[in-house]
Amino acid sequence: MTETDGRTLAPWRGALRVVGAPIDRIDGPAKVSGRARYTTHVTPPGLLHAAVARSKVAAGTVRALDLSGAERLPGVRAVLAVAVPGQKIRFAGQDLAAVAATTPEIARAAVARIEVVVEPTPHVVTLDGAMADGAPRVHEDPVQARRTEGDDPTEVRGGGRVTGNVRPLPAFEHGDPDRAFARAAHVHEAVYETPVVLHSALEPHALTVAWDGDDAMTVWASTQSIFSVRDEMASIFGLSPERVTVICEHMGGGFGAKFGASAPGSRMGFIAGTLARKAGAPVRLALDRRAEQEVTGNRPSSRQRVRVAADGRGRVVALEVVSHGTAGVGTGAGVGRNAAHLYEKIPHRRVRAHDVFTHAGPGTAMRAPGHPQGAFALELALDELAAKIGADPLDLRIAHDRHPVRRREYELGRARFRWDDRRARARAARAAGARVRTGAGVAASIWGDFGRAKAARVTVAIERDGSVHVRNGVQDIGGGIATVLAAVVAEVLGRPVERVHVRYGASTLGRSVGSGGSQTTSSVAPAARVAAERARRALLEAVAEATGTPPGAVTLEAGGTVRVGPRRLSFEDACRLLDDDGIEAVGQRGPTRSDAPYPFPGGGRPQIGGVQFAAVEVDTWTGEVRCTHLTAVHDCGRVMNAKAAESQVAGGIMMGLGFALSEQRQVDPVHGRVLNADLERYKLPGFGELPEIDVHFVPVETDANETGSLGIGEPATIPTAAAVACAVFDALGVPVRTLPITPDRVLAALRDGRAEAAP
Amino acid sequence: MARPPRLSRRGLLRTVGTTTALAACKPPKAHEAAPPEDVEVLGPEPIPVTFLLDGRRVRAKVPVQRTLQVCLQEDLGCTAPKAPCDRGACGGCLVRLDGVAVPSCTMLAADADGRCVDTAAHPDPPPLLAALRRAFVAHDAAQCGYCTAGMITAAWDLLDRAPEPAALDEAAVRRAMAGNLCRCGTHRAVVRAILDVAGRKETW
Numbered sequence: 001m002t003e004t005d006g007r008t009l010a011p012w013r014g015a016l017r018v019v020g021a022p023i024d025r026i027d028g029p030a031k032v033s034g035r036a037r038y039t040t041h042v043t044p045p046g047l048l049h050a051a052v053a054r055s056k057v058a059a060g061t062v063r064a065l066d067l068s069g070a071e072r073l074p075g076v077r078a079v080l081a082v083a084v085p086g087q088k089i090r091f092a093g094q095d096l097a098a099v100a101a102t103t104p105e106i107a108r109a110a111v112a113r114i115e116v117v118v119e120p121t122p123h124v125v126t127l128d129g130a131m132a133d134g135a136p137r138v139h140e141d142p143v144q145a146r147r148t149e150g151d152d153p154t155e156v157r158g159g160g161r162v163t164g165n166v167r168p169l170p171a172f173e174h175g176d177p178d179r180a181f182a183r184a185a186h187v188h189e190a191v192y193e194t195p196v197v198l199h200s201a202l203e204p205h206a207l208t209v210a211w212d213g214d215d216a217m218t219v220w221a222s223t224q225s226i227f228s229v230r231d232e233m234a235s236i237f238g239l240s241p242e243r244v245t246v247i248c249e250h251m252g253g254g255f256g257a258k259f260g261a262s263a264p265g266s267r268m269g270f271i272a273g274t275l276a277r278k279a280g281a282p283v284r285l286a287l288d289r290r291a292e293q294e295v296t297g298n299r300p301s302s303r304q305r306v307r308v309a310a311d312g313r314g315r316v317v318a319l320e321v322v323s324h325g326t327a328g329v330g331t332g333a334g335v336g337r338n339a340a341h342l343y344e345k346i347p348h349r350r351v352r353a354h355d356v357f358t359h360a361g362p363g364t365a366m367r368a369p370g371h372p373q374g375a376f377a378l379e380l381a382l383d384e385l386a387a388k389i390g391a392d393p394l395d396l397r398i399a400h401d402r403h404p405v406r407r408r409e410y411e412l413g414r415a416r417f418r419w420d421d422r423r424a425r426a427r428a429a430r431a432a433g434a435r436v437r438t439g440a441g442v443a444a445s446i447w448g449d450f451g452r453a454k455a456a457r458v459t460v461a462i463e464r465d466g467s468v469h470v471r472n473g474v475q476d477i478g479g480g481i482a483t484v485l486a487a488v489v490a491e492v493l494g495r496p497v498e499r500v501h502v503r504y505g506a507s508t509l510g511r512s513v514g515s516g517g518s519q520t521t522s523s524v525a526p527a528a529r530v531a532a533e534r535a536r537r538a539l540l541e542a543v544a545e546a547t548g549t550p551p552g553a554v555t556l557e558a559g560g561t562v563r564v565g566p567r568r569l570s571f572e573d574a575c576r577l578l579d580d581d582g583i584e585a586v587g588q589r590g591p592t593r594s595d596a597p598y599p600f601p602g603g604g605r606p607q608i609g610g611v612q613f614a615a616v617e618v619d620t621w622t623g624e625v626r627c628t629h630l631t632a633v634h635d636c637g638r639v640m641n642a643k644a645a646e647s648q649v650a651g652g653i654m655m656g657l658g659f660a661l662s663e664q665r666q667v668d669p670v671h672g673r674v675l676n677a678d679l680e681r682y683k684l685p686g687f688g689e690l691p692e693i694d695v696h697f698v699p700v701e702t703d704a705n706e707t708g709s710l711g712i713g714e715p716a717t718i719p720t721a722a723a724v725a726c727a728v729f730d731a732l733g734v735p736v737r738t739l740p741i742t743p744d745r746v747l748a749a750l751r752d753g754r755a756e757a758a759p
Numbered sequence: 760m761a762r763p764p765r766l767s768r769r770g771l772l773r774t775v776g777t778t779t780a781l782a783a784c785k786p787p788k789a790h791e792a793a794p795p796e797d798v799e800v801l802g803p804e805p806i807p808v809t810f811l812l813d814g815r816r817v818r819a820k821v822p823v824q825r826t827l828q829v830c831l832q833e834d835l836g837c838t839a840p841k842a843p844c845d846r847g848a849c850g851g852c853l854v855r856l857d858g859v860a861v862p863s864c865t866m867l868a869a870d871a872d873g874r875c876v877d878t879a880a881h882p883d884p885p886p887l888l889a890a891l892r893r894a895f896v897a898h899d900a901a902q903c904g905y906c907t908a909g910m911i912t913a914a915w916d917l918l919d920r921a922p923e924p925a926a927l928d929e930a931a932v933r934r935a936m937a938g939n940l941c942r943c944g945t946h947r948a949v950v951r952a953i954l955d956v957a958g959r960k961e962t963w
Contacts (some may be wrong), residue, residue: 680846689948
């Protein structure tokens with residue numbers, strides 16, 4: 001079967017029959033009828049409910065724990081001290097103790113009876129406070145960066161020596177920025193800030209653990225990575241990973257916060273597994289919304305000092321970003337690839353980022369870690385420079401970008417968005433001093449294809465009754481991978497999508513990848529194609545043998561008809577010729593074969609582009625900003641399912657609008673607690689914020705893998721907030737350099753702009 | 760059949776004190792304020808509730824402070840209403856109570872006694888609900904799907920009571936849906952699905 005080895009499989013060319021069409025999701029009917037089972041819907045017999053006592057103070061030392069009140073409560077079956085006397089508390093919400101009880105109500109009541117004495121020590125929750133001389137130290141010991149499958153795997157690891165609460169991240173430098181700034185004709189310098197924002201998946205973290213004897217367990221988890229849950233549980237409890245079965249039928253969103261058995265700020269796997277062992281019964285630990293917002297990760301903040309310089313001919317010659325951000329007690333406040341690698345024609349570039357530790361819940365990867373923050377500062381600074389030198393922001397970007405697809409995307413977007421018209425109208429409204437201004441902005445995305453070889457084993461089976469089955473242990477986080485697997489196999493075997501049965505969401509169904517880094521489709525879909533090609537070949541060989549036909553004379557036609565010499569058999573009739581076992585073929589993806597059309601920094605893998613154009617309306621009397629139109633032009637190799645790909649982009653845009661206009665975690669500096677750890681004061685974008693969205697894909701035949709598919713989940717949200725901020729600058733003529741762009745900030749920027757008599 | 764008195768969450772708290780769930784597990788102390796005359800105290804033992812769920816009579820014995828959402832999920836195995844925010848702010852738990860959409864996470868199960876509770880999981884969906892389900896699939900209005908049942912319940916409520924659904928424009932649909940949150944960003948698809956169904960009343 002060497003012909004169908006991933007390495008030699010001919011790439012797909014041109015339009016296909018099924019793949020790339022708008023396909024209804026196979027899990028759609030279960031979701032719209034409310035029948036889809038999520039983690040908290042699984043109720044093994046004897047299930048107990050866990051609840052966790054969490055620290056109410058942001059910093060201190062645990063002095064004493066008294067669990068007796070909880071132990072005495074009828075219905076409580078197990079109690080666990082998670083913290084021990086002497087332990088440091090570093091953020092409000094930190095695990096202290098946990099209980100398992102027969103009902104969730106009793107579990108909560110029991111937690112309220114747990115007495116923990118924490119001796120408070122001074123805490124610091126703000127960036128300024130943490131960087132000040134004499135600030136309380138958040139970590140006394142060296143810090144180990146926590147990385148997940150949500151992080152960019154090619155990012156340089158490690159960090160410099162921690163000074164106070166500041167930890168430098170690996171620096172990037174290209175050329176000689178200092179010399180270039182010294183010689184430049186025009187220099188723009190300003191500080192840009194983004195807040196901590198929260199993943200806010202609608203389904204809070206949840207997992208249920210059922211022990212099977214002493215050395216095996218089944219875990220139901222709301223996760224972006226079934227196998228990371230398996231491996232972490234195996235490691236915590238000293239089990240063989242083979243003895244840990246993890247199931248995630250459906251999950252209610254992750255966005256980077258749901259890797260591993262534990263949440264970034266709560267040892268959920270340890271707690272649920274230990275309580276279940278103590279109680280001798282399955283235990284479900286489902287976080288409440290407050291804990292979800294406080295301890296399960298966040299997008300770190302950033303304060304970026306950006307310097308950008310142009311020469312006398314309008315060429316951008318130097319760029320420097322020095323950033324400090326806080327991921328609370330965690331790491332990962334870098335600002336992504338944008339400044340370092342997006343505008344490669346800027347000859348001198350430098351990025352220096354720093355983690356600043358504060359007494360707040362840990363940050364973690366959130367949909368394109370670092371990138372939306374980095375894009376915002378870089379793109380708005382570039383527009384401010386463009387205004388100074390009288391350049392058109394779009395022309396300036398095209399002039400400094402080497403990626404051929406992204407350059408094309410800019411041009412396509414220019415026409416679809418009517419860039420020139422919109423910019424002219426904005427100018428006119430500004431000049432007239434109109435109350436309601438309009439503005440147009442553009443920004444770009446840079447991401448890489450992180451699809452991996454041999455990371456997923458996909459099985460395709462053909463039964464004697466003609467049914468086709470696909471199996472893989474991948475979780476579908478809402479991106480629609482299960483439907484993609486059905487489409488790929490349907491394509492190869494000439495079947496309708498609805499005749500391909502996909503089983504997914506369990507570790508028993510074959511190794512798979514985590515859904516992070518926009519790598520799911522390009523890791524798993526190619527393995528499905530390899531498996532399906534093998535199954536197809538095995539089917540034709542079996543038909544040839546059963547009918548005594550030379551193997552070359554049996555072919556599969558589009559539509560699934562099997563041609564045997566002059567005869568034609570329906571797919572079902574052909575399958576009846578199989579023996580009882582039917583056919584089972586396993587496929588794995590080969591290595592990345594090409595970095596065409598343009599390499600990601602470091603080479604060896606394609607770069608994914610994407611540009612977004614935003615139009616806004618700003619009421620200069622009230623400061624209210626509304627994004628009215630968003631044109632998104634993206635590439636992700638070969639689109640697998642036009643419907644789901646478009647939905648991903650529309651969704652990324654909505655998330656970006658929240659980052660641009662409304663979302664920010666508020667921490668009370670006095671008490672160190674999150675003030676808006678809920679869904680009414682933490683402002684997610686909603687139906688009121690929905691702009692007109694125009695999504696366009698530029699098809700690219702990359703040949704990177706057996707399906708040509710690349711990722712789209714993260715690129716879709718990288719440029720949105722940046723484009724909106726640039727549009728607001730266009731509308732007002734003065735920038736708002738702090739996200740979210742709330743009315744007060746707009747009014748302040750207008751006031752300050754008038755004071756400076758901005759051009 | 761005698762109806763037990765309705766008990767709102769606020770009423771419960773007023774009655775048994777704000778020490779939350781403790782109250783269920785601890786006999787009231789003599790010095791605590793006596794309940795008002797017109798309120799019959801329920802609990803601390805679990806109480807029976809009976810109501811019509813998606814057209815079928817169901818019974819459950821629930822802790823007094825149990826919300827309808829928890830009762831539906833834990834006692835009755837109904838997976839449609841979720842509790843993303845658990846305080847009535849996101850629409851993920853919407854059910855139709857006697858034909859009106861309400862959040863089931865801020866209402867006591869006891870208050871559903873003797874009433875009609877309809878969810879997106881209706882096993883014999885009325886034609887409108889069936890049309891909405893089809894349209895949500897066709898417009899790809901569910902990604903992770905966690906908000907979807909609440910979205911569909913809100914849309915069902917809107918179109919069922921609108922005298923002239925075809926007259927609803929996009930702005931009206933957006934206003935009506937503003938109480939439903941989604942993090943995957945399905946908003947555009949949801950609006951399209953609802954307008955699609957609203958404009959084709961003959962199909963339902």
